[in-house]
Amino acid sequence: MARAGLTAERLTEAGAELADEVGFEHVTVSALARRFDVKVASLYSHLKGSHDLRTRIALLALDELADRVADALAGRAGRDALAAFAHAYRDYAREHPGRYTAARLRLDPEAAARSAGVKHAQMTRAILRGYDLTEPEETHAVRLLGSVFHGYISLEASGGFEHTAVPAEESWAWALDRLDALLRHRPTP
Amino acid sequence: MARAGLTAERLTEAGAELADEVGFEHVTVSALARRFDVKVASLYSHLKGSHDLRTRIALLALDELADRVADALAGRAGRDALAAFAHAYRDYAREHPGRYTAARLRLDPEAAARSAGVKHAQMTRAILRGYDLTEPEETHAVRLLGSVFHGYISLEASGGFEHTAVPAEESWAWALDRLDALLRHRPTP
DNA sequence: CCTGTTTGCCTAAACCCCTTAGGTGGATGC
DNA sequence: GCATCCACCTAAGGGGTTTAGGCAAACAGG
Numbered sequence: 001m002a003r004a005g006l007t008a009e010r011l012t013e014a015g016a017e018l019a020d021e022v023g024f025e026h027v028t029v030s031a032l033a034r035r036f037d038v039k040v041a042s043l044y045s046h047l048k049g050s051h052d053l054r055t056r057i058a059l060l061a062l063d064e065l066a067d068r069v070a071d072a073l074a075g076r077a078g079r080d081a082l083a084a085f086a087h088a089y090r091d092y093a094r095e096h097p098g099r100y101t102a103a104r105l106r107l108d109p110e111a112a113a114r115s116a117g118v119k120h121a122q123m124t125r126a127i128l129r130g131y132d133l134t135e136p137e138e139t140h141a142v143r144l145l146g147s148v149f150h151g152y153i154s155l156e157a158s159g160g161f162e163h164t165a166v167p168a169e170e171s172w173a174w175a176l177d178r179l180d181a182l183l184r185h186r187p188t189p
Numbered sequence: 190m191a192r193a194g195l196t197a198e199r200l201t202e203a204g205a206e207l208a209d210e211v212g213f214e215h216v217t218v219s220a221l222a223r224r225f226d227v228k229v230a231s232l233y234s235h236l237k238g239s240h241d242l243r244t245r246i247a248l249l250a251l252d253e254l255a256d257r258v259a260d261a262l263a264g265r266a267g268r269d270a271l272a273a274f275a276h277a278y279r280d281y282a283r284e285h286p287g288r289y290t291a292a293r294l295r296l297d298p299e300a301a302a303r304s305a306g307v308k309h310a311q312m313t314r315a316i317l318r319g320y321d322l323t324e325p326e327e328t329h330a331v332r333l334l335g336s337v338f339h340g341y342i343s344l345e346a347s348g349g350f351e352h353t354a355v356p357a358e359e360s361w362a363w364a365l366d367r368l369d370a371l372l373r374h375r376p377t378p
Numbered sequence: 379c380c381t382g383t384t385t386g387c388c389t390a391a392a393c394c395c396c397t398t399a400g401g402t403g404g405a406t407g408c
Numbered sequence: 409g410c411a412t413c414c415a416c417c418t419a420a421g422g423g424g425t426t427t428a429g430g431c432a433a434a435c436a437g438g
Contacts, residue, residue: 006415025214030395040396042416050396106347121352139355140363143341146349147364151340152332158295160335163310166328174329175336182371195386219424229425231387239425 006036008046012056019057019098024105027098029053054102055111061099065092066116069123078130079180085127086149086176093153100153131183141183148175193227197235200225201245208246208287213294216287218242243291244300250288254281255305258312267319268369274316275338275365282342289342320372330372337364 014035019027029050033040047053065088072088073081093100107115124142133141152172155161161168203224208216218239222229236242254277261277262270282289296304313331322330341361344350350357 028395029397038415039417041398041418044397045415104343104347136355136359137363139353140360143344143350143357143360144337144364144367146344147340148333148336149340150344151336151338154293154343155332155335155339158293161332164328166325168332170325171329171332174326175333178333178371182367193387217424218426228388230389230427233426234386 006038006042006046008056011036011043011046011053012060015053015057016060016096016099016102019102020096021098024054024057024098024101027054027057054105055107057099058102058105058107059111059115061096061103062116062120064096064099065089065103066119066123068092069120073123073126081127081130082145082180082183083176085123085145086172089149090153090172093157097157100157104150128183133183145179148179193225193231195225195227195231195235197245200232200235200242201249204242204246205249205285205288205291208291209285210287213243213246213287213290216243216246243294244296246288247291247294247296248300248304250285250292251305251309253285253288254278254292255308255312257281258309262312262315270316270319271334271369271372272365274312275361278338279342279361282346286346289346293339317372322372334368337368 011032015027015032018031018035022031029043029047030040032053033043047056068091069085069088072084076084107117121142124145125138127145128138128141131141152175156168161171200221204216204221207220207224211220218232218236219229221242222232236245257280258274258277261273265273296306310331313334314327316334317327317330320330341364345357350360
């Protein structure tokens with residue numbers, strides 16, 4: 001009986017690929033076992049179960065996304081940084097829809113603690129440093145940027161922009177432009 | 190053998206309640222049958238299956254949400270209309286998290302056609318009439334508003350705002366204020 | 379009233395996914 | 409070369425989904 005050489009890491013990676021192919025919600029311990037030509041029970045020596053698998057995929061996706069964003073941000077500031085951040089996010093979501101969905105999984109506190117979530121928040125704040133905001137405005141802005149990016153990607157992915165002729169690309173560029181302006185100018189009283 | 194008086198409508202309504210209680214992803218034909226004290230197979234005379242059930246709940250949620258927004262919008266314009274729209278959306282999501290998730294389900298084209306989705310888009314455009322934008326800017330703005338609202342609600346629901354002391358309420362008000370300003374002022378060249 | 383039809387709910391059965399308990403044999407270490 | 413370990417296996421129980429076919433309550437026409 002040849003050994004398949006399973007490890008938690010290989011299973012997680014394969015699970016992430018599976019997610020991109022069939023959708024995160026269809027990632028299943030059984031499907032993963034089939035992919036390795038192994039019996040389902042065999043995976044339980046490496047994973048605690050399906051919840052564990054999903055969590056691991058989410059952590060992988062958060063890490064990958066954080067790396068990409070960090071690369072994109074290197075050496076940029078202000079509007080350039082904003083655009084680089086936004087594009088890194090959107091590109092990742094388009095290339096890896098399953099992983100992106102996984103990254104949005106609600107994690108239990110321990111998983112959240114060892115996730116790259118904190119790094120994401122820090123990077124968003126780093127962008128805003130170019131716009132000199134003071135608290136609590138900086139937090140408001142972090143939340144607004146997160147909402148726009150996630151909301152746009154999510155609506156685009158669920159087909160919400162398909163019934164209008166205007167290319168999604170153009171609306172994205174327009175939104176970034178207006179967000180930059182919004183952050184640059186002090187509120188008008 | 191007493192009859193339970195099942196209909197597709199009652200099942201859909203009960204499914205929506207179930208979604209709010211246990212989360213849309215845990216709505217199951219079996220759980221619904223238990224709720225009516227009836228065998229699972231009995232539901233198949235009223236529903237085509239679990240996919241059909243989920244779709245019906247999504248359509249119900251879209252209808253309810255459209256009604257609420259229409260009420261909120263009545264007699265308002267400009268910034269008032271924007272705020273009313275935003276609050277109607279967010280309140281619905283907080284009162285009915287399961288239904289709100291259902292409303293975001295990707296519908297097949299036929300279901301989408303008979304959904305209230307079109308009405309939602311029309312109402313968003315109605316708000317923007319107070320800001321006199323021309324195409325394609327109006328479409329860009331529709332998409333931006335949709336992204337912010339959906340993104341904010343979604344991040345808030347998944348706990349993304351819980352690790353900072355600033356109340357989510359305040360950031361929401363701030364975002365609406367800045368969006369209003371963004372829409373009122375012509376882009377600076 | 380009562381008989382024939384409709385229809386609402388049931389049993390039975392097949393199939394897929396998740397999870398745990400306990401076994402076996404190939405790889406590894408002394 | 410023997411003991412140990414661990415990677416993968418079989419077995420079994422518990423859900424959820426879906427279809428096929430049956431029975432009896434509700435209903436309609438004569």
